[in-house]
Amino acid sequence: MTKYRQGFVSNSSSSSFVCDVCGYRISGWDMSLSEAEMVECENGHELCEEHLLKPLKEQGQMILKRLCEGEKISQNELNDFIKENHIDIDHLTFEDFNFISNELGYGDFRCHIPECLCPLCNFEELSxxxxxxxxxxxxxxxxxxxxxxxxxxxxxxxxxxxxxxxxxxxxxxxxxxxxxxxxxxxxxxxxxxxxxxxxx
Ligand SMILES: [Zn+2]
Ligand SMILES: [Zn+2]
Known part of the structure; x- marks a missing residue:
């Protein structure tokens, strides 16, 4: 879990992240998940980006569909967006989801990774x-x-x-x-x- 501690520099705080898979630990002033190259899944696991599972084709579609449920964009608009940005819909990657999520105004995808991409939620690892x-x-x-x-x-x-x-x-x-x-x-x-x- 992320721990925040107020430091002596005003408005700055020390953040530290610990990977629940490999134990890698990183900390810094005002460090974000993105700077730490880490992600957090919907069940609260914190882990290095590189441990994420590659989505199967159907899982990729499901994740996209869920992004649309926020009603910021319709399925058709999303399809156009994907075409315009030359995103390979059959081989969606973490970077694609991150890009789409940010562009559509849903914020950083890395802060709410669906459980199908988390090795801990899939019992491939146990923290x-x-x-x-x-x-x-x-x-x-x-x-x-x-x-x-x-x-x-x-x-x-x-x-x-x-x-x-x-x-x-x-x-x-x-x-x-x-x-x-x-x-x-x-x-x-x-x-x-x-x-x-x-x-x-
Ligand atoms: Zn790790
Ligand atoms: Zn998880």
Whole structure:
């Protein structure tokens, strides 16, 4: 999640972004998602642009259709717009959606990526924080127990990281992230929204 903190420079704030897929972290004064080359999906995942899934032809059409539902433009007008701008309707890309969304006045597409393009919403990946919430709910292993173990190795540690918790619990239950991913996808019928409701 994005965290904003008011700094000593007036009207400026420090933004930081953390990728829920690879853990990449970037921060800067007044940095936007676009400058960070990151995106946010409709379910609140924050991730690097490069992890987005390529839309299938029908998905591309569906995303375009949804853009029209804002009633700023009719389907016919949109078709003309696509022709005029030489956009390849059969191979729509993230850049195309971004361009269309900005040109039509819907703002930056990257701030509300549909779930069909998000690898986390499609259970191709599981974020550390979602994994942690799920494991906590299923196995009830207290964070303290794990943190004590971590501190035995490094007594200076102040905070337990999500991935450390996950690694510890997975070892203890003799499982791994691939198994958990499969289990979660089956259990919630491939619906990220159902999964999210369960863990939050
Ligand atoms: Zn990333
Ligand atoms: Zn997502």
């Amino acid at each position: 550390d924080s979602d994994t942690m919430l799920y494991l906590q709910k299923e196995y009830n292993i207290p964070e303290n127990e794990v943190f004590e173990e971590i501190k035995k190795i490094n007594p200076r540690r102040k905070k337990l990281r999500d991935n450390e918790y996950n690694e510890y619990v997975l070892r203890k239950i003799n499982s791994n992230i691939t198994q958990i991913l499969k289990e979660v996808e089956d259990r919630f019928d491939g619906s990220y929204k159902k999964f999210r409701e369960y863990i939050r």
